[in-house]
Every structure is written in structure tokens, then in C-alpha cells.
Amino acid sequence: MKIKPDILKQSGLSITESRKKILDLFLETDGALAHADIEKNTSSAFDRVTVYRTLQTFVEKGIIHQIPTTDNSILYALCKHNCEQGHHHDDHVHFICSNCDKTICLDEVTVPEVKLPKNFTKQQSAMVVTGICEDCK
Amino acid sequence: MKIKPDILKQSGLSITESRKKILDLFLETDGALAHADIEKNTSSAFDRVTVYRTLQTFVEKGIIHQIPTTDNSILYALCKHNCEQGHHHDDHVHFICSNCDKTICLDEVTVPEVKLPKNFTKQQSAMVVTGICEDCK
DNA sequence: CAATTTTTGCACTAACGTTGCAAATAGTTT
DNA sequence: AAACTATTTGCAACGTTAGTGCAAAAATTG
Numbered sequence: 001m002k003i004k005p006d007i008l009k010q011s012g013l014s015i016t017e018s019r020k021k022i023l024d025l026f027l028e029t030d031g032a033l034a035h036a037d038i039e040k041n042t043s044s045a046f047d048r049v050t051v052y053r054t055l056q057t058f059v060e061k062g063i064i065h066q067i068p069t070t071d072n073s074i075l076y077a078l079c080k081h082n083c084e085q086g087h088h089h090d091d092h093v094h095f096i097c098s099n100c101d102k103t104i105c106l107d108e109v110t111v112p113e114v115k116l117p118k119n120f121t122k123q124q125s126a127m128v129v130t131g132i133c134e135d136c137k
Numbered sequence: 138m139k140i141k142p143d144i145l146k147q148s149g150l151s152i153t154e155s156r157k158k159i160l161d162l163f164l165e166t167d168g169a170l171a172h173a174d175i176e177k178n179t180s181s182a183f184d185r186v187t188v189y190r191t192l193q194t195f196v197e198k199g200i201i202h203q204i205p206t207t208d209n210s211i212l213y214a215l216c217k218h219n220c221e222q223g224h225h226h227d228d229h230v231h232f233i234c235s236n237c238d239k240t241i242c243l244d245e246v247t248v249p250e251v252k253l254p255k256n257f258t259k260q261q262s263a264m265v266v267t268g269i270c271e272d273c274k
Numbered sequence: 275c276a277a278t279t280t281t282t283g284c285a286c287t288a289a290c291g292t293t294g295c296a297a298a299t300a301g302t303t304t
Numbered sequence: 305a306a307a308c309t310a311t312t313t314g315c316a317a318c319g320t321t322a323g324t325g326c327a328a329a330a331a332t333t334g
Contacts (some may be wrong), residue, residue, distance in 0.1 A: 013329080014281070014332065015332095017330090046282085047284075048290090048321085053282085067207065068205035069205050069206075071211075074207060074209050103219065106254060106257075108254065109254070114246055116268070117245065117271070118271070119271035122267070123268040123269070124266070124268070129262040130252065130259045131257060131260040133256075133257055134223060155313075172290090178327095183313085185291085186291090186292080186293090186313080187313060190290070277333085278334095280330080281325085282327105285325085288322085289321080289323095290319105290322090293319105294317090295315090295316095296315090297313085298311105298319105301308105301311105304308100
């Protein structure tokens with residue numbers, strides 16, 4: 001596993017308490033986090049605004065990526081592969097457990113290709129599967 | 138194409154101005170709508186609350202379905218196939234054009250099956266593809 | 275360690291979403 | 305068609321979520 005300061009340094013970010021703590025949280029968590037989770041779970045409380053800005057920065061730098069949901073929230077998860085600024089290799093399937101509500105990145109499961117209708121050009125594709133996860137089985 | 142009052146009647150809903158107007162909007166629009174679009178585009182202005190409740194009702198009755206996004210909003214689109222209450226046959230791919238920002242239901246393109254890791258059980262799956270649509274090509 | 279740049283937290287504002295309740299509208303019965 | 309019942313609407317109020325400007329604090333640079 002990479003070392004936290006390295007991740008920040010490689011992205012050209014200053015190393016601050018909040019960034020380290022939030023990054024920690026992502027590294028510890030095997031799944032996706034919502035903004036609210038982050039506010040609650042970081043021991044030392046940061047300002048909401050700091051959390052917003054940190055997440056925004058991390059997304060811009062390709063450290064984390066966003067996961068689409070239908071419940072009016074955004075989930076964030078670590079990019080495990082090499083994501084450059086703006087270009088995410090975020091091609092794995094996301095799994096949302098309808099029992100424990102956790103969102104898990106299935107890094108081994110690649111989003112399959114689909115044939116689009118004529119004159120449609122693909123840039124990115126995302127896939128979200130809901131069901132029961134291994135822990136809740 | 139179905140006739141509006143029929144759709145409402147078949148779902149056991151009273152036929153009201155707002156429901157007809159909002160349903161109209163969906164039938165006219167070849168794509169998905171966000172809550173905000175609906176508030177803006179219905180000629181006679183309804184209360185925000187009415188729009189919320191109407192959308193909620195439509196989802197419950199299987200008239201429309203929700204589309205996941207990463208931008209903290211929910212998109213709604215007509216269910217073109219036979220969706221019963223609670224059981225959506227919403228197994229088609231959604232396409233978001235990064236030029237005109239429209240979301241289009243690719244009814245002909247079915248979400249492919251994926252092999253989940255051991256002990257994961259699938260209930261539903263959704264797929265969102267971004268790119269350039271036929272109109273913007 | 276001083277100077278410069280970046281980041282943080284606070285105050286304020288704006289938008290979003292939900293609920294209770296009375297008025298209005300739709301459906302039903304005779 | 306009128307009276308009755310059930311449903312739906314709009315308003316007001318509330319709470320949560322998200323974003324911005326600016327001064328203070330912390331991090332980086334030399």
C-alpha cells in the first residue's frame with residue numbers, strides 16, 4: 001500500500017492534517033464514503049467546508065472518484081489504479097449492498113463494453129449493481 | 138403512444154392538472170428530466186412540493202424511473218416497458234451527452250450481465266455511459 | 275527563520291427536500 | 305346535478321446540504 005504523504009506529494013498538494021486524516025479514512029475503509037461519513041468518522045472534527053474542499057481537490061487530482069447514486073448523494077472511493085488528473089481509469093463495477101448500505105468497489109469486475117446505437121460515441125461508462133454483499137449473506 | 142389519462146388511470150391515480158402536465162412533459166421530452174427542469178418547463182407553475190410528490194408517486198407506480206448521477210441530482214425518465222409497482226424493468230443503458238447534457242434512455246441497449254465475486258448476490262444493475270449523442274455528432 | 279503561498283474556519287447565503295395542515299379539487303353516490 | 309368522501313394541492317415552517325468571501329492559521333520556499 002502506498003504511504004499517505006507520498007500520495008499527496010505526488011499530486012502536488014501540501015500535506016495538512018485534514019488531508020492526511022481524510023486520506024487515512026479512505027485507506028482504512030474498504031468501500032465508498034459519503035460526505036456525511038467523512039464528517040462523522042474523522043476523530044478530530046474538521047469544518048464541513050474543509051471536507052467539501054478536500055474531497056473536491058482529491059477528485060481533481062485523481063486520488064478519489066465519484067460513484068453515481070439514485071438517492072441524491074455522492075459517494076467517493078479511492079482510485080486504486082493509476083488515475084491522472086481528469087482521466088480516471090475508473091472502469092470497475094460498484095456494488096451497493098441493500099442490507100448494510102455499504103458501497104464496495106469491485107476492482108476485479110470490469111464494466112463490460114456495450115454496443116451503442118449508430119452515431120453515439122462513448123467516453124466513459126459506469127455500472128452500479130445493487131444486491132447483498134458477502135458480509136451480509 | 139399511450140394516452141395520458143390512460144397511464145394515470147391504469148396506475149390507479151386521480152387525474153389532476155399537475156399530473157397531466159408533468160406526464161405531458163415526459164412524453165414530449167426525449168430524454169431524462171431533473172426536478173429543476175420540471176419546475177421550469179411546465180407552463181403553469183406548480184408548487185415545488187407538488188412536483189416532488191408527483192415524481193415520487195410516479196416512481197412508486199412505475200411510470201417513471203430514477204437514473205443515477207454523480208452530480209448530486211436525480212434524473213427521471215419514462216419507463217417505456219411494462220413496469221409494475223416496485224418492479225422496474227429498467228434494464229436499459231442510460232446515455233449522458235457531455236456536449237448537450239441530455240440524458241437519453243437507450244431502450245434497445247440492455248445492461249449486460251456481470252459475474253460478481255463469490256457471495257455477492259445481484260438484485261438490480263444500472264449502467265450509465267457518457268459521450269457524444271447522435272444529435273451533437 | 276522570515277517571506278510567500280496555500281489552506282483552514284467562521285459567518286453568511288442560497289438551494290434543496292420534507293412535513294403538517296387547511297383549502298381546493300377529483301371521484302363517488304344517490 | 306348536488307352532496308358527500310377521499311385525494312391532492314399549496315402554503316408556511318423547518319431542517320439539512322452545499323457554496324462563497326475573507327481574515328487567521330498553517331505549510332512551503334528560499
